[in-house]
Amino acid sequence: MLSTLLSFAVAAAASSITFTNTQRFLFDVDGNQIDAYGSKINFFNGRYYLCGNSFSTTGSGFGIKSYSSIDLDSWHYDGFLFDPYGANPCAQAGGCGRPHIVYNRKASTYVLWANAGSSGYPVATSSSPSGPFTFLTSTASIDPQFDGLQPADFAVETFGDNGYIVFSALNFRDPRAGSTWPPIYQTLHISRLIDGYTNTTRVSYPVTSNATDLIDQETESPDIFMRNGLYYVVASNTCGYCNGSIGLLYRASSTQGPWTRQIISGYSCEGQVEGVLPLTNPYTKQVTYVWHSTSVPGGPRVGFGGHIFQPLQFNRDGSVQDLDCSTNAAFHVEFTRGSGPVASGAATTAEQSTPLDAAYEAVCDSDQFDIFQTWQANKSGTIHSISLNVAKSVQTVPLLLTVFKFNSYADLISPEYKYTTLGTAAYNATSLSFVFNTTSIPITSNATVSAGDLLGLSIAGSDFAPYCHLEYETTNSTGSSASAFRLFQRGAGQNSWRGLQGKTSPVYERVGRSVKLFVTYA
Numbered sequence: 001m002l003s004t005l006l007s008f009a010v011a012a013a014a015s016s017i018t019f020t021n022t023q024r025f026l027f028d029v030d031g032n033q034i035d036a037y038g039s040k041i042n043f044f045n046g047r048y049y050l051c052g053n054s055f056s057t058t059g060s061g062f063g064i065k066s067y068s069s070i071d072l073d074s075w076h077y078d079g080f081l082f083d084p085y086g087a088n089p090c091a092q093a094g095g096c097g098r099p100h101i102v103y104n105r106k107a108s109t110y111v112l113w114a115n116a117g118s119s120g121y122p123v124a125t126s127s128s129p130s131g132p133f134t135f136l137t138s139t140a141s142i143d144p145q146f147d148g149l150q151p152a153d154f155a156v157e158t159f160g161d162n163g164y165i166v167f168s169a170l171n172f173r174d175p176r177a178g179s180t181w182p183p184i185y186q187t188l189h190i191s192r193l194i195d196g197y198t199n200t201t202r203v204s205y206p207v208t209s210n211a212t213d214l215i216d217q218e219t220e221s222p223d224i225f226m227r228n229g230l231y232y233v234v235a236s237n238t239c240g241y242c243n244g245s246i247g248l249l250y251r252a253s254s255t256q257g258p259w260t261r262q263i264i265s266g267y268s269c270e271g272q273v274e275g276v277l278p279l280t281n282p283y284t285k286q287v288t289y290v291w292h293s294t295s296v297p298g299g300p301r302v303g304f305g306g307h308i309f310q311p312l313q314f315n316r317d318g319s320v321q322d323l324d325c326s327t328n329a330a331f332h333v334e335f336t337r338g339s340g341p342v343a344s345g346a347a348t349t350a351e352q353s354t355p356l357d358a359a360y361e362a363v364c365d366s367d368q369f370d371i372f373q374t375w376q377a378n379k380s381g382t383i384h385s386i387s388l389n390v391a392k393s394v395q396t397v398p399l400l401l402t403v404f405k406f407n408s409y410a411d412l413i414s415p416e417y418k419y420t421t422l423g424t425a426a427y428n429a430t431s432l433s434f435v436f437n438t439t440s441i442p443i444t445s446n447a448t449v450s451a452g453d454l455l456g457l458s459i460a461g462s463d464f465a466p467y468c469h470l471e472y473e474t475t476n477s478t479g480s481s482a483s484a485f486r487l488f489q490r491g492a493g494q495n496s497w498r499g500l501q502g503k504t505s506p507v508y509e510r511v512g513r514s515v516k517l518f519v520t521y522a
Helices: none
Strands: 005-007 014-020 037-044 047-053 064-069 076-080 097-104 109-115 123-126 150-159 162-171 185-193 200-207 219-227 230-237 247-252 260-265 272-280 287-295 306-311 330-336 361-363 369-376 381-391 399-406 420-427 437-442 454-460 468-473 486-491 507-509 513-515 517-521
Touching (some): 037 097, 047 097, 109 150, 162 219, 185 219, 185 230, 230 272, 399 437, 420 437, 486 513
Parallel strands (some): 150 219
Antiparallel strands (some): 005 014, 014 330, 109 123, 150 162, 185 200, 230 247, 247 260, 272 287, 287 306, 369 454, 369 486, 381 437, 381 517, 468 513, 486 507
């Protein structure tokens, strides 16, 4: 998302935001990656709340984290919705995935639903959308015709005072399962919720097209919304943390069907749908329905998940146009701004940083390169620390970080040159995260700098499993002082002249690239 532009024409009641297909990582105001897989965004009591499964602690689902914002751009980390280290029903694989929260207006409580795998759907309540939530003593029941099947991905939503759940039921014993694919079958169903929204009525109706084909029988990750008297269910096909799945949309005039199905994207822009976010323009009262999906690299690094947002485009008959997955696509949306001040933190108030809104990418190459991030100080003063985003896996050697001052770029790549050290830090993998949280290097000497001084950060951590950091293309950035950031590298073990003439330095520029970081002054 690009920076939110506030409109003050109507008492600051409106905001606008531009979504793109390239800016996928989201960060909180302290610079940490938003750690919320399978997330859902709701607007409660004048704020937007984003909650999702945390992968930072164990590398797999572990608890549910919550974030809040008034402008969909500056996100404040509100903590876990419940204590994941204490007694809770989320200890199984999945860690209470794809959480959804609805508001019980009659009881003035928020109701949290989550997916705990074979244990079913635990339900919890709280007086606040950011918790803490207290779980009920038993999980919710689903239609008894699915006894023996595993409750799986789901969504809960309210329309007026009526609550609904759309859920999938996993069948691991279907004889049609293939040796290569599909390994399971699962279908979508919809049920009413009881008053209070803490259980279902145990009566369900299928969400399927007339085809009832393999696409209908491999549906998961649903969400539900209403528009112009029609019910819509978005979904994907079976996708175990994969990097792209069919994007599905079902519509019907009744929750009992019949449902008309569309495939609106072949790969969902290399993502899997998480939900639909309705945004209301305060001027026109027009509602924009924003498709929100997870974008993960595939494989075990689920914590590297980004997010894709784009408004759905409706035709007159209620059908939806295909998603636009083009690289340069941009989507401008006017919406209602929340109440209160915009959140701020260490990253948003830093005196110097790489752009907050760049299209950052995960780079995992500490096994092949030592890298040297450099920049020009944009002000005179005393530096307190340098912070960058780093993610671990199963490393056994520490990550070594050194902040330094140097005279010139020619000196930096020359043999026998000695820079001036400002601070060092060594982090073992056990002290780092499986997602891109910020890691800081305190400045302990030579901390006073002048505007224009050349500064650098050395990053080294050679291991069989590389550490990962975030980079962006400086040539495509519009952020302030982006040209001041330049990245250099040295191949592993390359410590002598290179080239046929014997005059090529082993240290050379990674042209047009920069590591994500920010500088804090005392």
